[in-house]
Amino acid sequence: MSCRLQELRRKEVINACTGCKIGYVDDLQIDTKCAKVVALIVYGRPRLFGLFGKCDDYYIRWEKIRLIGEDAILVEDSVQKMPNKAKKRHKFVTNCHQINL
Structure with a gap:
C-alpha cells in the first residue's frame, strides 16, 4: 500500500491501547x-x-505505528510528547502601579 502525505494528513491518529484521539x-x-x-x-x-x-x-x-487504515492510524501506547520550546508567557497587564486620586 502506498500513501501520500496529503492522504496521511486527513487520517486521525488514535492510541490503540486507550482509544484516545491524539x-x-x-x-x-x-x-x-x-x-x-x-x-x-x-x-x-x-x-x-x-x-x-x-x-x-x-x-x-514509525516503529510505534500498528496500523494505517482508510480513516485512522493506530499507534502503540508509548507515544512520546515532544518538549515544547521555551514558552513565552504573555501578560495582559504589565507594570501596574496603584494610582491615588
Whole structure:
C-alpha cells in the first residue's frame, strides 16, 4: 500500500491501547540518508483559541505505528510528547502601579 502525505494528513491518529484521539498528522520526519520516514508529528492543539498556549506535540516513531487504515492510524501506547520550546508567557497587564486620586 502506498500513501501520500496529503492522504496521511486527513487520517486521525488514535492510541490503540486507550482509544484516545491524539490528533491528525501535521508533519513527517524523514531520514534523507536512507530515504525513510522516521516519525509522524502531531502538533498540539491550541487551548482556548491559543490564549492559554497549546497542548504538547506528539512525536510518533514509525516503529510505534500498528496500523494505517482508510480513516485512522493506530499507534502503540508509548507515544512520546515532544518538549515544547521555551514558552513565552504573555501578560495582559504589565507594570501596574496603584494610582491615588
